[in-house]
Amino acid sequence: MIFDVITAFPGMLEGPLGYSILKRAREAGILTVRVHDLRDWAEDKHHKVDDAPYGGGDGMVLMPGPLFAAVDDIRKTHPADRDRTILFCPQGRPYDQETARRLAGYDRLILICGRYKGVDERVREHLADEAISIGDYVLTGGEIPALAVIDSVTRLLPGALGDEEAPTRDSFWDGSLDHPHYTRPAEFRGHKVPEVLLSGDHGKIAAWRREQARARTAERRPDLLQRRREDDEATKH
Numbered sequence: 727m728i729f730d731v732i733t734a735f736p737g738m739l740e741g742p743l744g745y746s747i748l749k750r751a752r753e754a755g756i757l758t759v760r761v762h763d764l765r766d767w768a769e770d771k772h773h774k775v776d777d778a779p780y781g782g783g784d785g786m787v788l789m790p791g792p793l794f795a796a797v798d799d800i801r802k803t804h805p806a807d808r809d810r811t812i813l814f815c816p817q818g819r820p821y822d823q824e825t826a827r828r829l830a831g832y833d834r835l836i837l838i839c840g841r842y843k844g845v846d847e848r849v850r851e852h853l854a855d856e857a858i859s860i861g862d863y864v865l866t867g868g869e870i871p872a873l874a875v876i877d878s879v880t881r882l883l884p885g886a887l888g889d890e891e892a893p894t895r896d897s898f899w900d901g902s903l904d905h906p907h908y909t910r911p912a913e914f915r916g917h918k919v920p921e922v923l924l925s926g927d928h929g930k931i932a933a934w935r936r937e938q939a940r941a942r943t944a945e946r947r948p949d950l951l952q953r954r955r956e957d958d959e960a961t962k963h
């Protein structure tokens with residue numbers, strides 16, 4: 727899986743890509759992340775990539791020229807078969823585990839990080855295949871969303887985690903939340919680990935975990951259960 731990230735602040739991505747699973751996936755050749763400085767495609771000698779908004783108002787807007795040129799160049803220099811261009815935008819489609827699974831099916835994702843007041847609308851309309859939001863709040867730029875997508879997609883790539891089945895046991899895989907986890911000590915500040923987990927009875931432990939997952943999904947995220955019911959209904963008809 728290849729990610730081509732276009733950003734005006736390339737240094738922002740370096741740190742998180744150098745740790746843990748992302749680092750190992752890169753070293754193993756499972757993941758390639760190329761970070762491109764948008765200013766390399768600036769059209770003037772001052773490397774300007776933003777300009778004042780038409781119609782007035784506060785903040786600057788990323789110009790379409792450098793972004794279109796960057797995507798064209800990346801596609802030409804590094805062609806990929808199953809390819810998708812994504813714009814990060816708080817008004818985009820909400821990102822979730824299902825989207826991560828869908829995106830993991832591509833060979834390469836081009837990620838466009840917005841900044842300032844936003845990105846010229848023509849980028850969304852005529853360059854990006856889709857716009858993604860990572861939640862109903864506003865960040866200063868698309869770099870943190872890009873890292874969230876790279877991280878969540880990488881976990882799903884074959885070989886990225888020691889156990890390939892691991893993501894299927896995490897929250898959201900089948901429309902429910904994960905069960906609780908405990909480790910040593912068995913008692914901490916008077917709080918005990920549930921007895922069943924110390925019993926060694928794997929059947930009982932599995933049943934307890936299933937019930938915990940069901941109960942906390944119902945309590946914390948009833949919307950997930952409702953959606954699963956709707957999906958089941960839809961597949962019946």
Ligand SMILES: C[S@@+](CC[C@H](N)C(=O)[O-])C[C@H]1O[C@@H](n2cnc3c(N)ncnc32)[C@H](O)[C@@H]1O
Pocket residue numbers: 813814815816817838839840841842843844845858859860861862863864865866867868871
């Ligand atoms: C300050 S924001 C622009 C917000 C825009 N004026 C609005 O209200 O919709 C600058 C950039 O950060 C990124 N961004 C901010 N919040 C985001 C979110 N929740 N999801 C995805 N991208 C986000 C986008 O790339 C956006 O272009």
